[in-house]
Amino acid sequence: xxIAVLIKQSLDVQELRVxxxxxxxxxxxxxxxxxxxxxxxxEEAVRLKERLGGKAVALMLSTWGSxxxxxxxxxxxxxxxxxxxxxxxxxxxxxxxxxxxTYVVAKALAREIxxxxxxxxxxxxxEDNFSGLLPARLAAELGWPYVAYATSLEVEGDVxxxxxSLEDFEEVVxxxxxxxxxxxxxxxxxxxxxxxxxxxxxxxPMDAKNFSSSEEPKVRIRELRVPKVxxxxxxxxxxxxxxxxxxxxxxxxxxVI
Amino acid sequence: MRxxxxxxxxxxxxxxxxxxxxxxxxxxxxxxxxxxxxxxIKGARExxxxxxxxxxxxxxxxxLISGLASDFDVILLSGxxxxxxxxxxxxxxxxxxSAVDASGLSVSGGNLIVxxxxxxxxxxxxxxxxxxxxxxxxKGKFKPLEEGExxxxxxxxxxxxxxxxxxxxxxxxxxxxxxxxxxxVVAVGRGFRRKEDLKLAYDLADVLxxxxxxxxxxxxxLKWMDEEVWIGISGVRISPKLLIVVGASGxxxxxxxxxxxxxxxxxxxxxxAPIFEQSDYGVVMDLYEFLPVLTEKLRKLxxx
Ligand SMILES: Cc1cc2nc3c(=O)[nH]c(=O)nc-3n(C[C@H](O)[C@H](O)[C@H](O)COP(=O)(O)OP(=O)(O)OC[C@H]3O[C@@H](n4cnc5c(N)ncnc54)[C@H](O)[C@@H]3O)c2cc1C
Ligand SMILES: Nc1ncnc2c1ncn2[C@@H]1O[C@H](COP(=O)(O)O)[C@@H](O)[C@H]1O
Numbered sequence: 001x002x003i004a005v006l007i008k009q010s011l012d013v014q015e016l017r018v019x020x021x022x023x024x025x026x027x028x029x030x031x032x033x034x035x036x037x038x039x040x041x042x043e044e045a046v047r048l049k050e051r052l053g054g055k056a057v058a059l060m061l062s063t064w065g066s067x068x069x070x071x072x073x074x075x076x077x078x079x080x081x082x083x084x085x086x087x088x089x090x091x092x093x094x095x096x097x098x099x100x101x102t103y104v105v106a107k108a109l110a111r112e113i114x115x116x117x118x119x120x121x122x123x124x125x126x127e128d129n130f131s132g133l134l135p136a137r138l139a140a141e142l143g144w145p146y147v148a149y150a151t152s153l154e155v156e157g158d159v160x161x162x163x164x165s166l167e168d169f170e171e172v173v174x175x176x177x178x179x180x181x182x183x184x185x186x187x188x189x190x191x192x193x194x195x196x197x198x199x200x201x202x203x204x205p206m207d208a209k210n211f212s213s214s215e216e217p218k219v220r221i222r223e224l225r226v227p228k229v230x231x232x233x234x235x236x237x238x239x240x241x242x243x244x245x246x247x248x249x250x251x252x253x254x255x256v257i
Numbered sequence: 258m259r260x261x262x263x264x265x266x267x268x269x270x271x272x273x274x275x276x277x278x279x280x281x282x283x284x285x286x287x288x289x290x291x292x293x294x295x296x297x298i299k300g301a302r303e304x305x306x307x308x309x310x311x312x313x314x315x316x317x318x319x320x321l322i323s324g325l326a327s328d329f330d331v332i333l334l335s336g337x338x339x340x341x342x343x344x345x346x347x348x349x350x351x352x353x354x355s356a357v358d359a360s361g362l363s364v365s366g367g368n369l370i371v372x373x374x375x376x377x378x379x380x381x382x383x384x385x386x387x388x389x390x391x392x393x394x395x396k397g398k399f400k401p402l403e404e405g406e407x408x409x410x411x412x413x414x415x416x417x418x419x420x421x422x423x424x425x426x427x428x429x430x431x432x433x434x435x436x437x438x439x440x441x442v443v444a445v446g447r448g449f450r451r452k453e454d455l456k457l458a459y460d461l462a463d464v465l466x467x468x469x470x471x472x473x474x475x476x477x478x479l480k481w482m483d484e485e486v487w488i489g490i491s492g493v494r495i496s497p498k499l500l501i502v503v504g505a506s507g508x509x510x511x512x513x514x515x516x517x518x519x520x521x522x523x524x525x526x527x528x529x530a531p532i533f534e535q536s537d538y539g540v541v542m543d544l545y546e547f548l549p550v551l552t553e554k555l556r557k558l559x560x561x
Contacts, residue, residue, distance in 0.1 A: 013377035013509045014531075025380050106349060128376055130490055130510075131357045136345025145316060145420040148342045161424075165477075165485060166338050171313075172425040179420075186477045218354035222370070223383040229516050232537040235528075243540050244551045247522065248558065250538055254520050256441075256499040257465060257555070 001054040001155065001177075004117040005045045006109065006135065007081055007089075009062045009074045010035040010127035018226045025224055032064055034077035037123030039084070039190040041183050044153060045121050046085035046191075052155060058082065058089040059112055061105050061211065065098050075206065083193030083201035094211035101217040106137035108213055113142065119160070120180040124149050132182060139180035147175050148182045258364065261286060261325060262301070263343075264335035265312050267294040271401035273333045274301045276362055276394050278402060280331060280369075285407065286322065288312040300402030309414040313423060319343060320415040323350035331369055332391045340393050348391035356384055357393045378490055378513025396494070397437060430483045434468050435493075441467030442497045444488055444515070447474055448504020448525065448544055452481040457548040458503055464555045470495065472505045489514035504544045507532025524548070 009032045016030040034042075045056040058081050062074045071093065078089040090112060100108070113120060120142075122135035132148060139146035151170075152163040158177045163170060165184060175181075193201070236246045251257045258281025262273035270285060277283040278300050285301040287294075288310045295304060305325070310317050322343065326332060332347060334340040336358050348355035354369075360381075361372035369390040375382040386392070436442060443462040449455055455469070462469045469482075476487040486493055489511040496517035503524045505511060512535050515521060523536035526543045533539040540547060 011376060013379055016376055016379050018379050025376070102345065102355065103349065125491065130377070131345075131355075132341050133345035133348070133355050133357065136342065137349040137355075140319075140346045140349035146342070146346055147421060149338055167429075167486070168431075169429055170427045171423055174422045174424055176420040184477070185473070218387040219356065220385045221382055222385050224375070225381045225383070226379070227374075227381050227516060229535070231521065231535055233534065233539070234537065235533065235539045235541060240542060240547050240550045243542065243547065244554050247538055247540060247551065248554060251499065251520070251522070254499075254537075256520050 001048075001052050001118045002116060003045045003048060003054065003056045004113055004120045005038075005042050005056060005058050005081065005086060006120065006122040006138075007034050007038045007042065007058045007060045007077060008123070008126045008134075009033075009060055009064055009070075009077055010038075011064070013128055020226055020228065023226045025226060032070065032073045032077070033127075034080055035123055035127035037125065037127070037183065037185055039081065040185055040187050041121040041123050042081040042084050042086055043188045043190040044183055047188070048119075048153070048155060049085070055087045056085070057117070058086050059092075059109055060089070061092040061097060061100070061108055063097050063100055063105070066093050078206060079198060079201050080193065082204045082206070083197040084191055088205045088207065090207045090209060092209045092211050096213060097211040099217055100211075100213065101219040102131070102133040102137050103218050104213050104215045105134055106141050107215050108211065109138055110141040113138075118158070118178045119155070120144075122180065122182045124182045124184050135180050135182045142178070142180070145175050145179045146181075147173055147179065150181050150183045151186050153181065153183070153187065258282070258331060259329045260284070260331045260333060261322070261329040262333040263287075263318070263322060264337070265339050266335060266337060267291065267298065268401075269335035269337065269340070269396060270295055271298045272396070272399045273335060273394055274298055275399040275402050277331070277333050280362060280364055284329070286325070298401070298407070300405040301407040303408045303410050305410050305412050307412050307414055313426070315339060315342060316419055316421045317415065317417065319346045319350065320417050322347050324415050326351040326353070326389060330388045330390070332389065334391070334393045336393045336395050344391050344393050351389055351391070353389035353391050354386035355391045356386060358395045359392050360395045360398050362392070362394070374490070374513060377509040378516065379509060429485055432468070432483065432486060436468060436470045436486060436488065436495050437493050439468045439495070439497050441465045441499045442470050442495055442501070442518075443467055444470045444472065444500060444502045444505060445475055446472040446503065446505025449475070452479070454545070455481060457544070457552070461501065461548060461552045461555070464552055464559060464561060465499070467497075467499070472511050502532055502536070503548065505532060506530050507535055
């Protein structure tokens with residue numbers, strides 16, 4: 001069974017700087033990386049492949065432009081999942097991809113997937129956009145069933161058994177392959193590749209493809225704003241007794257206790 | 258504008274009706290097992306009830322909602338996990354645009370304008386969506402309407418081959434006061450070394466009459482909390498009067514869930530923890546030393 005794993009080049013939101021006063025968001029300065037949950041999807045693919053045989057391939061459509069730096073980061077993100085044990089990677093990049101919305105990305109990734117894979121694994125939401133739209137759209141484009149929020153996954157023949165976590169209950173479903181399944185962070189602990197494995201991963205096949213699409217995006221970002229959150233940021237000093245007294249005093253003055 | 262709304266949760270369905278009524282005429286969809294639950298919802302023009310479909314059958318819901326879509330400009334779904342699971346599938350099936358977790362909706366120049374959080378909560382995006390648009394709406398942003406008696410229309414289920422079969426459903430234990438409604442919340446993070454130690458946080462919450470929430474790893478990964486409800490971008494957004502964050506680093510995905518809190522206190526032994534940037538009052542100390550003292554002093558103060 002061959003598995004495709006969707007790896008998004010995501011903005012590292014922890015490192016993203018925003019300026020509350022000027023409202024500026026320093027997107028260009030922030031690094032990008034493979035999303036954390038995408039690493040869980042990669043780990044699950046490696047484990048499945050080890051049990052069932054077949055190939056596991058990483059697919060990425062980079063939407064952060066094709067500057068030298070972004071290209072390098074995209075390749076590094078893919079090298080990381082190759083080092084975890086995926087067999088090959090496909091990197092789609094190029095003119096127009098920065099404007100691609102989930103509609104356009106789903107169409108482009110579906111063309112790459114065709115009928116080559118029996119299973120597509122993705123994250124429940126990406127690190128920088130956390131929407132879960134892409135895997136859902138991809139399933140619809142391929143005409144495959146979609147199961148989200150997997151916390152465990154077993155495959156036997158052409159049936160996957162998925163435990164998924166919803167707000168008020170856990171659900172076990174059986175789904176007929178081919179299918180698209182998105183995973184949560186709880187499904188596994190992604191292995192951390194050793195230096196040797198990273199060196200070896202650089203020799204694994206990474207197929208660079210040019211992005212081309214005749215579809216027009218359906219969503220346009222009109223504006224990005226910085227939400228205003230005003231915090232006092234007072235550090236309370238003193239030993240534990242003093243600090244507790246001062247904190248209680250402050251909360252009384254705030255009128256919250 | 259014609260708006261179709263659906264949620265598995267009647268209280269969220271009522272919020273969606275309210276969100277939709279700001280845009281146009283609202284039709285509320287319900288499956289037959291939800292007939293009773295939605296009967297009190299006001300403000301929709303009509304309620305469409307589909308016989309023979311069970312609300313837990315996501316695959317059929319995708320088919321049902323996509324099939325109805327040609328009569329509508331905008332489809333609103335709720336921001337819970339099952340709601341979000343439907344958005345992309347329905348949007349793609351109907352060749353429409355999509356967005357999740359809208360906190361604001363309006364119409365301009367024949368497009369739907371959506372406001373939503375992005376970059377893990379560091380930014381708000383204003384997006385223009387071509388019609389038809391399929392959007393999930395952030396919980397708690399729209400107040401249910403009090404007037405407008407809808408008419409009822411029965412509709413028939415789609416016929417289709419199903420590829421997903423639900424074989425088991427296990428209820429999760431329910432919490433007392435839901436986090437998003439609580440006035441005082443104590444949020445615990447991985448700074449606690451053992452599950453038993455959470456008692457320190459429960460004691461503090463008890464004295465204050467508050468409830469205990471957690472970061473995602475504490476709830477979902479370590480499973481130290483009864484329920485799997487955590488605070489943050491992939492969990493609950495809270496807006497208490499007082500939030501005390503104990504032993505949590507304040508990573509962006511957690512921080513996104515606490516922005517609407519009135520007063521935030523952080524207790525963490527690492528002076529560099531990002532949580533201090535997002536707090537009104539910070540105490541740089543070992544939680545094991547500080548919490549018992551704080552709780553004891555509050556207990557004396559409150560005379561409990
Ligand atoms: C797409 C995505 C979505 C996510 N969604 C969420 C979400 O909704 N909610 C969420 O919480 N997380 C979410 N996460 C995970 C998030 O990135 C962080 O990993 C998580 O919030 C960290 O939890 P923590 O603060 O408990 O643990 P840590 O980051 O490990 O922090 C523990 C803190 O405790 C402090 N500490 C340790 N010992 C003591 C002591 N004795 N006394 C006082 N302090 C002590 C440490 O200094 C540290 O700051 C998400 C991640 C991704 C990628
Ligand atoms: N451009 C992309 N290339 C590859 N995979 C993607 C891309 N965008 C999203 N994904 C996958 O879809 C998941 C959900 O992303 P999102 O829909 O953006 O929340 C991610 O965790 C990835 O697995």
